[in-house]
Amino acid sequence: xxxxxxxxxxxFSYSLLFLSLFVFCYPQVNATPKNITISVSLDRDTIGxxxxxxxxxVVSGSMQNLPAPRIPTLPMFEVYSQGRSSNISIVNGQxxxxxxxxxxxxxxxxxxxxxxxxxxxxxxxxxxxxxxELTVLNNGTATPPKLSYESQGKNGQxxxxxxxxxxxxxNPYVNEQVTLTLKFxxxxxxYGSPELSEPxxxxxxxxxxxxxxxxxxxxxxxNYKVIExxxxxxxxxxxxxxxxxxxxRTTVAVRNRNRxxxxxxxxxxxxxxDVTIRSRPLTIKxxxxxxxxxxxxxxxxxxxxxxxxxxxxxxVEINQPxxxxxxxxxxxxxxSVAEPVxxxxxxxxxYKESSNENVAKSNGKISGAKIYKEVxxxxxxxxxxxxxxxxNYFDPQQSKYKKIATRPINLKVIEPEGYTTSTELPYPSxxxxxxxxxxxxxxxxxxxxxxxxxxxxxINTSLYVIVNGLPIMVFVGLVFIRxxxxxxxxxxGYARSRIASKMARKRLAKAKSMADIKxxxxxxxxxxxxxxxxxxxxxNISPHGLTIDKVKExxxxxTQNQLLIDxxxxxxxxxxxxRYAPSSITQEDINQALQKAEKIMxxxxxxxxx
Amino acid sequence: MYKKATIYFSIIFLLAIIPQLxxxxxxxxxxxxxxFYQSKDYDSAIRLYKSILKQGRESAALYYNLGNAYFKKGDxxxxxxxxxxxxxxxxxxxxxxxxxxxxKQFSKIQMEGVTLNPINSFFVNIVDPYRLSTLxxxxxxxxxxxxVFLIIRYGMGMNxxxxxxxxxxxxxxxxxxxxxxxxxxxxxxxxxxxxVVSENSxxxxxPSDHSDIEFEGAPGLVVEILxxxxxxxxxxxxxxxxxWIKKEYLAKI
Numbered sequence: 001x002x003x004x005x006x007x008x009x010x011x012f013s014y015s016l017l018f019l020s021l022f023v024f025c026y027p028q029v030n031a032t033p034k035n036i037t038i039s040v041s042l043d044r045d046t047i048g049x050x051x052x053x054x055x056x057x058v059v060s061g062s063m064q065n066l067p068a069p070r071i072p073t074l075p076m077f078e079v080y081s082q083g084r085s086s087n088i089s090i091v092n093g094q095x096x097x098x099x100x101x102x103x104x105x106x107x108x109x110x111x112x113x114x115x116x117x118x119x120x121x122x123x124x125x126x127x128x129x130x131x132x133e134l135t136v137l138n139n140g141t142a143t144p145p146k147l148s149y150e151s152q153g154k155n156g157q158x159x160x161x162x163x164x165x166x167x168x169x170x171n172p173y174v175n176e177q178v179t180l181t182l183k184f185x186x187x188x189x190x191y192g193s194p195e196l197s198e199p200x201x202x203x204x205x206x207x208x209x210x211x212x213x214x215x216x217x218x219x220x221x222x223n224y225k226v227i228e229x230x231x232x233x234x235x236x237x238x239x240x241x242x243x244x245x246x247x248x249r250t251t252v253a254v255r256n257r258n259r260x261x262x263x264x265x266x267x268x269x270x271x272x273x274d275v276t277i278r279s280r281p282l283t284i285k286x287x288x289x290x291x292x293x294x295x296x297x298x299x300x301x302x303x304x305x306x307x308x309x310x311x312x313x314x315x316v317e318i319n320q321p322x323x324x325x326x327x328x329x330x331x332x333x334x335x336s337v338a339e340p341v342x343x344x345x346x347x348x349x350x351y352k353e354s355s356n357e358n359v360a361k362s363n364g365k366i367s368g369a370k371i372y373k374e375v376x377x378x379x380x381x382x383x384x385x386x387x388x389x390x391x392n393y394f395d396p397q398q399s400k401y402k403k404i405a406t407r408p409i410n411l412k413v414i415e416p417e418g419y420t421t422s423t424e425l426p427y428p429s430x431x432x433x434x435x436x437x438x439x440x441x442x443x444x445x446x447x448x449x450x451x452x453x454x455x456x457x458x459i460n461t462s463l464y465v466i467v468n469g470l471p472i473m474v475f476v477g478l479v480f481i482r483x484x485x486x487x488x489x490x491x492x493g494y495a496r497s498r499i500a501s502k503m504a505r506k507r508l509a510k511a512k513s514m515a516d517i518k519x520x521x522x523x524x525x526x527x528x529x530x531x532x533x534x535x536x537x538x539x540n541i542s543p544h545g546l547t548i549d550k551v552k553e554x555x556x557x558x559t560q561n562q563l564l565i566d567x568x569x570x571x572x573x574x575x576x577x578x579r580y581a582p583s584s585i586t587q588e589d590i591n592q593a594l595q596k597a598e599k600i601m602x603x604x605x606x607x608x609x610x
Numbered sequence: 611m612y613k614k615a616t617i618y619f620s621i622i623f624l625l626a627i628i629p630q631l632x633x634x635x636x637x638x639x640x641x642x643x644x645x646f647y648q649s650k651d652y653d654s655a656i657r658l659y660k661s662i663l664k665q666g667r668e669s670a671a672l673y674y675n676l677g678n679a680y681f682k683k684g685d686x687x688x689x690x691x692x693x694x695x696x697x698x699x700x701x702x703x704x705x706x707x708x709x710x711x712x713x714k715q716f717s718k719i720q721m722e723g724v725t726l727n728p729i730n731s732f733f734v735n736i737v738d739p740y741r742l743s744t745l746x747x748x749x750x751x752x753x754x755x756x757x758v759f760l761i762i763r764y765g766m767g768m769n770x771x772x773x774x775x776x777x778x779x780x781x782x783x784x785x786x787x788x789x790x791x792x793x794x795x796x797x798x799x800x801x802x803x804x805x806v807v808s809e810n811s812x813x814x815x816x817p818s819d820h821s822d823i824e825f826e827g828a829p830g831l832v833v834e835i836l837x838x839x840x841x842x843x844x845x846x847x848x849x850x851x852x853x854w855i856k857k858e859y860l861a862k863i
Binding site: 438440441442443444445446447448449450451452453454455457458459464467468470471472474475478479481482 | 636637640644647662663666667668669670671672674675678679681682700705708709712713742743746747750753754756757758760761764765766767791795799
């Protein structure tokens with residue numbers, strides 16, 4: 001197995017990646033070869049004498065170590081090997097490889113020449129490719145300047161080959177493109193493709209622009225074939241920067257006396273001498289960008305740019321996205337183009353959608369476009385405008401900062417039917433939502449509050465009973481009082497009778513204070529008045545014009561107590577008598593009269609008047 | 611004369627101050643119990659809260675804290691019992707309602723098919739947020755006002771339209787408020803409710819352990835006591851199922 005790997009390496013000198021791939025896929029690789037096909041093709045089947053054709057031989061098969069094809073001697077052509085490329089694919093565990101060999105055919109004379117018998121031998125078996133035919137027309141075009149064999153170091157002659165490195169600017173701004181051109185001049189024949197070691201470009205961002213089609217140039221008396229390779233260099237720092245040497249290794253033809261063009265197969269490929277050609281290093285002084293007029297937040301983009309913005313629709317419903325494509329294109333390091341700043345918009349929510357860039361290399365300049373897609377979501381209906389979006393860059397040709405801007409985009413935003421606007425509040429939506437599910441009991445109370453006897457009820461407290469009983473009592477009492485008052489009002493006689501003894505007692509008290517012999521007549525007058533008004537009140541009659549006889553009559557109708565009537569009459573007569581003969585009374589009479597009056601009144605109170 | 615007044619005043623003062631002193635002692639005990647609760651010594655907290663009850667004083671907060679302590683101890687039956695006692699004293703307190711509802715969820719047995727009499731629950735919903743005393747005092751106010759109007763009408767003889775209408779309105783209000791008060795009183799004090807507090811409390815079909823077991827009760831179940839016979843309570847569950855439970859397994863609210 002190791003031997004096999006070694007062989008693979010020897011045969012193809014592939015990269016390590018391929019190698020490991022083969023090791024990994026070895027069991028499949030080792031499978032018996034199914035078939036080997038050789039297909040031969042020409043890029044064109046008719047050429048002029050001054051033209052060349054490319055012969056392509058594709059050897060393909062299901063194994064990896066295919067041998068090189070044998071090319072029969074083609075005496076009508078000069079044949080140059082143009083190298084080989086390989087392609088290996090593994091599909092469903094099946095390895096198939098194909099090797100493509102290219103040969104450059106330079107016609108020697110006109111005519112039609114078949115090219116056949118291109119073959120390989122594998123495992124003692126011969127495989128042959130399809131024959132092709134190439135017609136060379138004698139159309140009389142000038143033969144290309146024939147490159148001579150390597151000079152034998154003749155004096156005064158230009159070199160046979162040299163490598164030149166030139167830059168278009170020696171004093172660029174930082175980030176401004178510097179085009180480096182490597183020119184390989186060769187005046188002698190060489191074989192195969194020259195092998196190039198790229199120059200070191202530390203301090204630059206380098207983009208290879210590619211090779212130009214070779215051309216011929218006459219310098220002095222010699223014809224040189226010139227191969228140009230271009231690089232775009234963008235200095236990333238200021239100050240002195242050095243572009244290192246480039247080197248080309250190639251095989252130049254040397255004059256070989258033993259050369260036999262019809263000789264042994266293959267000797268034309270191996271004739272020559274390996275040479276290495278170097279260029280001179282270059283020094284470049286990089287200027288910083290001028291501070292004057294430098295916009296704020298300048299991102300450092302240099303070149304010449306345009307900006308444009310387009311929307312995918314110009315009429316949209318509320319909250320529906322509009323995709324706006326902002327394209328910044330132009331010459332310069334497109335990769336360094338910073339994203340345009342979209343200002344905060346009150347009518348839109350803005351989201352980034354995507355960005356991509358494409359870089360083109362044309363005419364020795366790096367150019368391209370950076371495309372930003374932004375989504376604008378209108379927040380309200382009406383005619384809205386996406387404002388101009390501006391972009392700053394530095395134009396090195398004019399040594400000026402430039403500001404470019406897109407045209408504003410007008411949008412018609414429609415409110416769909418049944419749309420309800422939600423008020424925009426300057427708060428974000430909640431980050432944490434707390435549900436109403438509780439996890440524990442609520443905490444104990446701090447204060448015992450108002451305590452009451454265990455089991456006591458308000459409705460059983462005496463306060464409650466009293467408060468509620470009171471109005472009943474007041475009501476009953478008041479009703480009772482009112483009833484009584486009504487009775488009083490209705491029966492004045494009853495009232496007089498009730499107050500009679502009160503009045504009489506007052507008068508008797510007054511009489512008592514006069515119970516003295518010196519004022520005897522006054523005393524009797526008082527007794528008389530007291531008694532007469534007392535009886536009048538009791539009998540509910542007017543005291544005026546009440547005589548003793550009348551009293552006697554009235555009393556007789558009201559009571560059967562003859563003794564009481566006699567007493568009353570007796571006392572009245574006494575009083576009358578004293579009024580007309582005051583001198584006859586004694587102190588004893590006065591006292592007797594007072595007692596009698598009191599006795600009468602007590603008796604009267606007990607009398608039930610009908 | 612002065613001596614007598616001094617003695618009277620001192621007696622009144624003492625009568626006024628003695629309950630004050632005992633109240634402040636209860637407040638201290640309550641705070642102490644809260645501290646025990648805070649330090650998660652629920653047994654000590656329960657002992658102290660109960661000692662206040664033994665002194666013959668109760669309050670919604672006291673019952674509530676007791677309920678919390680029992681809940682934290684893991685005794686759902688007594689937790690529900692004391693929350694219900696607390697709720698009866700202060701039905702408007704949200705903490706009590708919340709914890710009662712929360713604690714009931716933890717009962718191992720949940721009753722299915724609880725149907726409510728719509729008329730009954732209508733009145734329950736009306737009176738539920740108010741204390742019995744509040745309803746009683748509202749009725750009292752209408753009662754007194756009604757009599758004030760009656761006094762004006764019949765005691766003083768003022769018989770204006772205002773008084774006549776006032777008497778009718780107040781009579782209506784008085785009837786409504788006193789009906790609600792009576793309803794509340796009946797619902798909370800005449801109907802006896804109890805909570806199952808014991809694990810393994812079988813519900814029998816009759817008042818003896820020879821009867822069949824209907825189902826196994828669990829702490830936290832609330833029942834209505836329909837009647838009793840020596841060792842058993844005849845109980846009605848929330849979903850109208852009936853049964854007999856040993857008295858010692860229940861705690862009356």
